[in-house]
Amino acid sequence: MAKSARLSHSDELRESSRLQVFDTIRAAGQIARIDIARITRISPATVTAITAELLSAGLIEEVSPDLARDAKRGRPRVALRVRGSAHRIAGLKLSHHAITTLITDFEGTELVSHEMPLRGGQMSPDALCEKIVAALDQSCAKGGFARDQISGVGIGMAGVMDAERNFIYWSSSLNVRNIDLGSHLSRSLTMPVFIDNDANLVAKAEHLFGEGDTRSNFVVVTVEHGVGMGIVIDNQIYRGARGCGAEFGHIKVQLEGALCQCGQRGCLEAYVGDYALLREANITSGVERHKDLASLYAAVADGDTMAQSILDRAGRMFAMGLANIVNIFDPQMIVLAGAQLAFGYLSSDKVVEEMRRWVVQVDGPLPEVRVHGWGNQMWAKGAAAYAIEEVSALTIREVASHVS
Structure with missing residues (x-):
């Protein structure tokens, strides 16, 4: 399931041109050949040759011209679009409580959505793979098609990983480190699998479908069980x-601070993540008063000063972290996402104002901070978008091999 070996320089250039044309068609929805040439700056003759290859491979299709609209322009121009039925793609979002699956066609149109509950906690790679396969099978059954009709699977999960190799250095979903999860999944799944950090895939979804669709440089921060970040620079993750x-x-x-689930101390997540807030609240009270965040927030609403102090400290730590993001990346926008943002304390005016005080002061506007309430289905959509991109690249390479 590893990605294909590198091509020669000339082959890379030809493949790059094919991908550029294909991506332009996808981004436009539908577009004429002459407009593809104008946008990509590839010669019209080359665009015609490439689109003929893509048509022959069944990846794109011609769209009947709008005769009424084009009547005044002379001969109507035939447009091209991605052929949605060319592939089915699955995107999975792994959380501690559920696996959310979204199956789309090749255009990204939703075909099936499904959520399979999970018991929280870490598990072995084999056990996690069994759950992933079960979630995929349930989703396919719901849509009325077989698993082997899926062309590619994108998986978003928390942790530190090498997406190029589907290699997991560490994840809060696994009870061991340094796992080639792609190889484990290949024992059960025959289609390509593409694994990435879930925050990266939220950023991808944000860029394609959400608040970042008009921005080329922005950061997404996710706060759920843990804290993640996806960075888009010049339209790339x-x-x-x-x-x-x-x-x-x-x-x-904080030097030698609270213990993080990664094994180190003083991490931001150890003060802001779900588990960190509950741990602090229950240790401070001496009993397990709070089993979930809703209980902790209810205590704050009831005037519990201890609970309020925990959230206040988390807010200050979070503001410090956001200021560091601005000082390092200077993004156009910061998008805050994740279940915790629904409670508002991490996105309050107080937190944003503290962030602004700690940012290096220049005579220019600071990044806009927005909150986007992503549900698990939208995280899965980011995973599906990632798989669509990767399947597109693999398929274009296959087209190239037949042409060569």
């Missing part, structure tokens, strides 16, 4: 040299 950059939850905010 930034992953770092080892494929595991953007670990915002594990920046250090």
